[in-house]
Amino acid sequence: MPALSPTMTEGTITAWKKKEGEAVVAGDVLLEIETDKAGMDVEAQEDGILAKILASEISFPNGSKVVVNEVIALLAEEGDDLSKVEVPKTAKAAAPAKEEKSEAPQKKADAGHVPQTAATPSSKLLSPAVAHLLLQHHITDVTKIPSTGPKGRGDVLAFLGLIQARPAPEPTIPQPKTLPPAAQPATQASPAAAAPAPGAAFTDSAASNMRKVIASRLNESKTTIPHSYVTRDIVVDNLMKLRRLLADELDVKVSVNDFLIKAASLALRDIPESNVRFSSDDHVKQLKDIDISVAVATPTGLITPIVKGAEARGVQSISQVVKDLAERAKKNKLKPEEYQGGSFSISNMGMFGVSHFTAIINLPQSSILAVGGARTVFKPSAVEEADMLTDSEVFEYLGGQSKKGGVTATKGTKASNADLDLIDFLGSGKPAKKTSTSSASTPLGEEVLRRLRPSLEKSQVVSVTLSIDERVLDSEVAGKFLGRLSHYVENPESMIL
Structure with a gap:
């Protein structure tokens, strides 16, 4: 194959x-x-x-x-006799069969030891005295001398009959090591102990090829790449307005993720030092192409098809490419060049209600953007400089020495209900109580309350987390990249001009 x-x-x-x-x-x-x-x-x-x-x-x-x-x-x-086609032997030769053990039991000696055949000495182990003795008696074949001494040395004197031969040492049969009775593990377990615990049933299924590769590559990425994470909240109010405008006026339906792909590609273009890769030869590769990998879930696992040349495409074109790639990915119809490579990855889990998460870098890339779902936040509205109260204005009013709105408050006069409410509001931060419409409510008090009462604005924000490879990227570059990404998302009209 x-x-x-x-x-x-x-x-x-x-x-x-x-x-x-x-x-x-x-x-x-x-x-x-x-x-x-x-x-x-x-x-x-x-x-x-x-x-x-x-x-x-x-x-x-x-x-x-x-x-x-x-x-x-x-x-x-064509024309060959198919019945005579020989199948090549590609299988490896089988291992030799194990020798069958002899059925006849080996007889033991009376003492319970197994007799040992006399070994032959090695000429390399002969001492000079023994070698001289062999030459003296014209013995040339050393292997004929039974060995009874240590390290295989032959007993030449016994062989020549000059002394009585010593019996060969009887080998001892090694005995298995045993543990003390208190430390021996239990070899027989009770039926109750061997039975699985209630509720421990499970279904075991084989992992798909894709799942095996995902497990291997993510493990390699997480254990070999020094990951670092940088998070930023991006306001998407203007993007949502433009998206609704395109759908209502032009019948162009694009997703938030399509805008993010475009924004990320432009940010990579503006910050070229973020469009890099760490090579196997310990070099930093500066990538010229901007190809965005988009995480797509399939029944067998996660795959990242690539939107090539994303910075030169429009948002509508990106949307069409992503839909086509995702559809073919779920049918296992992608070509290798459509999911291998890429310079940057985006993983969006906002559609699952996830507000924030971190992603593992997709090898051999050096960064991946994890996108959460949009959420509503409230923040104080911007205050115009003309509406801001100075400290002197507030203290003059509270002291009864200010002249505003045609009403004069002289020092020593009794404080009105509006004045007391304002003092309570400034001191405790609680909303001022409503007063009657009598003459006690002065225009000055109403003006001060209007300008001091906090006004909150509602916005939608998305949390994005950039995972970077610290071997080629650092937090400063990551911050610059997220800054440009935020600029394009918060000003979406700049992406389509």
Whole structure:
């Protein structure tokens, strides 16, 4: 099976499009195979006859799993006798069968020890005195001398009959190590202890190829890349207004994520030092292309198809590309070049009600943007400089020495109900009580209350968190990138000009 992508190591045959004995032409689709990321067609490389299929799609319940460079079919030339086509032996030779143990039990000596055959000495272990003795008696074959001494040295004197031979040492049979009775583990468990606890039942299912690759790559990313995180809240009021305007007036329906893809691509263009990658040779690669990977959930796992050249596309064009990629991703119909590579990733979980999260960097990229859902916040409205009260104005009014609105409050006069309410409001921060419409309510008190009472404005904000690779990016660059991203999102008209 050929490798259909640089990272492909195995695949699953889901269907054969040609049958045995059928003629094929170069370019014909032979079979469909599911890789770790997508389903793909395998085409014939040359003309011929499909002589033999070695890996069928019904070999396994979930398809036939094959590895790269494994023979999956045989192609013969036209006119060949298909019955004589030989299947190549690609399987490794089986390991030699284990020698059968002798059924006859080995007899033990009376003392309970196993007798040992006398060993032969090694000429490298002979001492100079023994070597001289051998030469003196013209002994050339040392292997004939039984060894009874330590380290295999031969007993030459015993061999020549000059002394009585010593018996060979009796080997001892090693005994298994045992633990003290108190420390021995229990070998027999009670039926009650062996039974699973109530509610411990589960369903075990095999992980898909995509899920295995995701687990491997995310583990590699999290353990080998020094992650750092920078978060910022972005106001999306103007973006929401423009989105509604496009839908109502021009019938153009685009999502918030489409705007974010466009804004991120422009921010990468404005801050080129953020569009980088750490290479395997410990170099920093400055990327020229701006290709945004978008996380898409599929039944078998998460995949990140790429919107190429996003900075040169309009928001509507980005929306169409994302919809097409997402639809084909869920059907496992993406090509390898449509999901491998990219310079930046965006993962949006706002549609699931998630307000804030962090994402793991998608190798070999150096950053990923995690986008939460929009939420409503209240903040004080901007106060015009003409409406701001100075400290002297407030103290003059409270002291009864100010002249405003045609009413004069002289020092020493009795404070009105409005004055008392205002003092309570300034001291406690609680809203002033309503007073009667009598002459006690002065225009000056109403003016001061109007200008001091806080006014809150409602806004919608989105929290975004940028995960960066600290080997090539730092927090300063991340802050600059988020600043430009915020500028484009809060001023969406600048993205379409």
